Amino acid sequence: MKYVTANSGAVAVGLAFGPIVPEFVSANPDLIDYVEIPFEQLRHSPEAGSIQETVPVILHCASMSVAGFVPPDDGTMKAIEREAERTRTPWIGEHLAFITADAIEEDQPTSLTYTVCPQMSEETVERVAINLATLQQYFNVPLILENSPQYFDVPGSSLSMVEFVSAVVERCDVGLLLDLTHFLISMLNTKRDPVSEIERLPLEKVVEVHISGLNVQSGIAWDDHALPAPPVVFDLFERVMARVRPKAVTLEYNWSPQFPESMLVRHIDRVHEIVRN
């Protein structure tokens, strides 16, 4: 098994686990430093973990409902804990979002299969702080939080995305997984200027960066890991790199088995180039 080595100061470049990754990694063993793999994938398809025989793994997660009001069950938390120990991930990236919520009529909470941007309010910031204090106890490595894509105004929100993320980071002293595409999507959908807004983020807390594609359909910008990131995402990445040096940059092209390998190599090279400069 391969493990992420102690931080040497270099920015590691990796890929989100997906259908093209095993073949790509075996054909290009020196091109990437790690694969980021969701806990949920390891839970439902443990064989996916064999990728770690070839390349180190960083654990990602969508099950903890950090910004929610229904906590994950102990069995799920213990399973994440086991995967964190087994993979020796240097941190666990989790969404600053909720995936489970109280039921409106039935007894059982509503459990979704994807994370949702929470109400961005002081109340939620406090909730994240409480949740993180509980969740972090399960792990010997830090949890870092990933900004959500905002597709619509969540009622009761009193903070913008940048204000919300900043408030959480300040209140919880937590590292940031800056998903640049999520950030751009949020800016487009709330009609804010991504260039000026990104400077307002607590970039010094960025541990990891995510890069993926997006598309605009039915009047809304959407996350799309089947498409390459547009140039504006790389422009934002350059701005981030001018301010900080994250530990890792993950390209999330993990939805389509047809994602062109040549494009993938170009984007890895582009990330390396920006990191070098």
Next chain:
Amino acid sequence: MIASRVHAIVAAGLENPELLARWKQEPESLGAYGVDPSAFDLDAIWKFAGLSAKVKHNGLRFDLPLTFRFLSVCRLEIEVFGAYAAHKAKARTRYALTVEGRIVELVDFLRDWLDFDKREHELLWDVIRHETALAQLRKRTPVVKKSRAPHVVGEIMLYEMTCDPRVVGELLREKSFDPDRVQRCVVHLCYWNPGDPQDIRILELDELGYHLLSLVDGKRSLADFKRISKKLMSALNELGSVGVISLG
């Protein structure tokens, strides 16, 4: 507005888009949960449910690459999968567990939902049937049939298309795709697995061949086909005798 209540409503709407439709029709039913109905962008939540449904179908991209590319470049993904998510919620059914099952269910949904007056919908219908036929035949090893009646060697699927989906596939591989560049023409295609799933063939048939092949069911005998042929000739002669056609 209390955050946990807002989350509960958003999650319920995403889980069951039928609720979103009801709340849109009857805002007071949403207000009954102690929230301001006008604060909820129900259309956007409905579309987000579409994104989620789309992501749940990523596993189909192996078999339906052109279909997904078509949906993406024509910006139909959210609309199609939003409607599909709502349809599933209304029917109170979950998505099939297997890729094969999900393809069948998606095709069944599209058959009823697509608006065939829209060219993009027509093309989508052609492309998804084309890829579905290839995917299904590739996964089957036909049983060798022994029959004295005319029968298909292997397995076939017959489709009448409004274009040649192979041409759409080529156009989709180009940098930009314009559905208006796809020539509208009736194309009769026979997808044929002659016994080897690695050797799926596509035969382009004329209309007569297409309909004739559709009659080959392993039960109708050669004599039946001769009778059909005689009846066809007799019908032609009758039309000729009336004078509505000339037999040349």
